[in-house]
Amino acid sequence: MAKYKIEIDGDLCVGDGACCEEAPNTFVLDEDEVATVTDPEGDPPETILEAAKSCPTEAIIIYDAETGEKIWPE
Numbered sequence: 001m002a003k004y005k006i007e008i009d010g011d012l013c014v015g016d017g018a019c020c021e022e023a024p025n026t027f028v029l030d031e032d033e034v035a036t037v038t039d040p041e042g043d044p045p046e047t048i049l050e051a052a053k054s055c056p057t058e059a060i061i062i063y064d065a066e067t068g069e070k071i072w073p074e
C-alpha cells in the first residue's frame, strides 16, 4: 500500500513541471500541461513529499494513506 494519498488541484497547477522533475516516476504533465499522478508509488515517499513541497502554488495535497491525516500543505 502506498504511504501517501496524493491529490492534485488542477485549478491551481500552473504547469511548470517542478513536481515532475523532482519525482518523475510519480508525476507527469498531461496534454493540457496539468500535473497528474501516474503512479503513487513511483518514487520513494520522501521524494514525493519533496515534490509536493516544490510546487509553487501548493497544488499537490498529500495525505497519510492509512490515517487520512493531511501531511502537506501544513
Ligand code: SF4
Pocket (backbone or CB within 6 Å): 008, 012, 013, 014, 015, 016, 017, 018, 019, 020, 034, 035, 054, 055, 056, 057, 058, 059, 060
Ligand atoms: S509543481 Fe505544482 S504547479 Fe508545477 S506542475 Fe506540479 S502540480 Fe503543477
